[in-house]
Amino acid sequence: MKKLLFLLVGVWLGLTSIAQSQNPASFTYEAVKKTADTYEVIITANLEKPWHIYSQNTPKGGPVPTQISFKLNPLAKPVGKVEEKGKLEKVFDNNFKVNVLYYSNKIQFVQKMKVRVGTKTNISGTIEYMVCDDEMCLPPKKLPFDIKLI
Secondary structure (H helix, E strand, O other), X not given: OHHXXXXXXXXXXXXXXXXXXXXXXXXXEEEEEEEOOEEEEEEEEEEOOOOEEEOOOOOOOOOOOOEEEEOOEOOEEEEEEEXXXXXXXXXXXXXXOEEEEXXXXXXXXXXXXXXXXXXXXXXXXXXXXXXXXXXXXXOOEEEEEEEEEO
């Protein structure tokens, strides 16, 4: 009976650690009011070591670049492109045979938004991303988000 209990606990611990290692990126979302009609929408990716996420500017032929898409909203319009704030690393990747651009630990994707003064609305969309470490890459993921502008 004790052997069976130890076996079950061992299997449970093994499955738990595998499940955690397959989701090395977590995201937070916020909107910061800058002026009466301007917000910054901030999507922050926190990555477990040794995982990294790819820049939106990763060249063709490389891994899947991060892509942020916003749903059309007549009350809010994006201004410019999504900015990346973090420590950008550039490395030649022998697997892809290109220079790849990526971030480790933490990266913020920031989009300025213009809104009608006095408007309360939500900004929604998706973030598509891929994470890799030195040994493997996980399949690309697409996550929806919905952020309140107050």
